Amino acid sequence: MGKKPKLKEHRINRNWCKGCGICVHFCPKNVLELDSEEKAVAVRPQDCIACKLCELRCPDLAIEIITE
């Protein structure tokens, strides 16, 4: 408790992502973007605070935030 979790990786399932953009829009640190195939990608992972809001709000269960 008390120690903030540190990001290890964004695990994004490209086969399940439907490109709705919810994760991109609501990310408080602007970490995610949709790529040319309309799939979510973590383009600025160094800014991620591992709040997991993208994981919680993903309607496709396509995002998993792995922490250290």
Place this chain on the structure above:
Amino acid sequence: MATKDYIRERFFPHMWCPGCGHGIVLNGLIRAVEQLGIDKSNIVMVSGIGCSSRISGYLDFHTLHTVHGRALAFATGIKMSRPELNVIVPMGDGDALAIGGNHFIHAARRNIDMTAIIMNNRIYGMTGGQYSPLSGYGTLATTAPYTNIDHSFDIVELAKAAGATFVARTTTYHAQQLPDIIKEAITHKGFSVVEILSQCPTYFGRKNKEGGAVEMMERMKDNTTPIGSKAKQENQSLIERGIFIKKDMPEYCSEYGKIIERAMKGK
């Protein structure tokens, strides 16, 4: 977090449209069940018909996909025969309150121990965007091209009046509150109703020019407020969210158990 432990992966990606709020309800429900630590084999999920009802197919519990509006009736049968199981009944707004309106009020009146989750997207999505009893006055739908003149139910008020002993409301935007409320609903002994405002960008959003999933969720943030907030006093049009009622009342299966005992004694 092992979301995958609770789903039937072979059916993914699911059939819901991009940005559909029902996926967020699925997401939150899985987290609630995981945090409660309930054994999957002690959960029965019973659903009716509609986009929302497809949720039961994606979850690796005991699941029944039954007839339109009658999920609560099937669930009542299950709970009466196996009261030790946790029964969860996900429904859409049309499924729960139009076709299943009667089952809904009577399940609430009996206070039978189960959790009714109403995924309220204010439209019949699966059949092409017809208005539902929750669409509301002045909205547009495939079957209301000149605006809807029906007034909507207030699910919370209806559930309270019908006798539900746990009544709560949240939205798909409030993704942290959502699992917390579902957890409380599942652990409450009695009939629990959770209304979750959900977005249908394909029909409700498009017909009513509310934009896509993101804009609809922004709207949920702007149009709702915690119960009893100062904002509500200043702006009555805000929709309150949180737990409205949580009270202890004799539960149906327990009461029925007593009747069986009395009958066995012959008096």
